[in-house]
Amino acid sequence: MKIVVQVRLFPDASQEAALRDTLHLCNEAANVVSGEAYRFRVFGKQALQRLTYGRLKGMGLSAQPAIHVARKVAGSYATVKANIRAGNLGKPGSERRRKAEGKPVGFRRDAAQPFDDRCLSWQIPDRTVSIWTVRGRSGRIPFRCSDAQYAMLSAHRRGESDLVCRDGEWYLYATCDIGDVEVKEPDGFLGVDLGIANIATTNDGTRHSGRGLNRVRHRNQRLRAKLQRIGTKSAKRLLKVRRRKEARFAADTNHRIAKQIVIEAERTGRGVALENLTGIRDRVRLRKPQRVTLHSWAFHQLGAFVAYKATRSGVAVVYVDPAYTSQACSACGHVAKANRPNQSTFRCTSCSFAEHADVNAARNIATRGVADWAAVSLPNAA
CATH class of the missing domain: 3.30.420 (Nucleotidyltransferase; domain 5)
Structure with a gap:
């Protein structure tokens, strides 16, 4: 089974600028690929890669990031299609479904970007990582995690890692492949x-x-409504701070x-x-x-x-x-x-x-x- 381990990165100012430029370029490229996919109705990973690879390279992406951008777009369209099949976007003709089907999938400037081991290397004993950026290799960026997460990374990290920027903080979501545990025959x-x-x-x-969870939710709901009514800069700042709490x-x-x-x-x-x-x-x-x-x-x-x-x-x-x-x-x-x-x-x-x-x-x-x-x-x- 696969487990995702989240670690926090601590880049210096130049490394952070390079990471931010990289995310922005990758997601700008993803929007270009999404438009092409929607225009030509090409949604398969390989077909979309063949259609857009040259253009992605021309935008400044190296080979592996360009491939991952195309795959990310294909995966997004596959998710939309799966949601439509499952009925999660409403019945045919509903407003929500029309919105989903009537325009290309869009990507935020800071949306997550996957990297594989060809463009992201872990130095786990030193607790650092090196990442490809549009300015070249980032150099060693320190990361921090709990002891349990460190043990998981050391023993089981495999495959891709997603670079994420959230509220100005940088994270890597690393995939760990743990061997399947044999399911015991249940006694009831x-x-x-x-x-x-x-x-x-x-x-x-x-x-x-x-009761406790609902009490917290109702209190947060009342506070959000109050802050939205006030609408001042400080109220909006507080809303932003509390949004994931x-x-x-x-x-x-x-x-x-x-x-x-x-x-x-x-x-x-x-x-x-x-x-x-x-x-x-x-x-x-x-x-x-x-x-x-x-x-x-x-x-x-x-x-x-x-x-x-x-x-x-x-x-x-x-x-x-x-x-x-x-x-x-x-x-x-x-x-x-x-x-x-x-x-x-x-x-x-x-x-x-x-x-x-x-x-x-x-x-x-x-x-x-x-x-x-x-x-x-x-x-x-x-």
């Missing part, structure tokens, strides 16, 4: 119900409350929750069963006050964190159909809307079984996880 599944009131609930009864807080919360879930599954020899929530934002209909909460809810991120941590630990992961998990009784299987008199209560109208609604849903998810795993593994066993 730990069902995980993802929600808003409770971010995650397991069928063991553990509930990770979303909530995302970092949510990611840290999701990391901690995912770690606890995977540790518990590994300790008990179980797999993890998650709901397949693809397209939930398009399916769910909510009142206006609830929409902000749903659309800022990082359930996909939490699910991704659980999946990759489980993969690294050899814990099996299955995705189950979430239909009626919140309305079905985990004791007798009876399905009815009336089983959920309110958000937190489940009371079966058939057998009178009562439980916290999220715990009951997690039990249903765990049961479906066992069934889905059996359906996949038994044919292989035969």
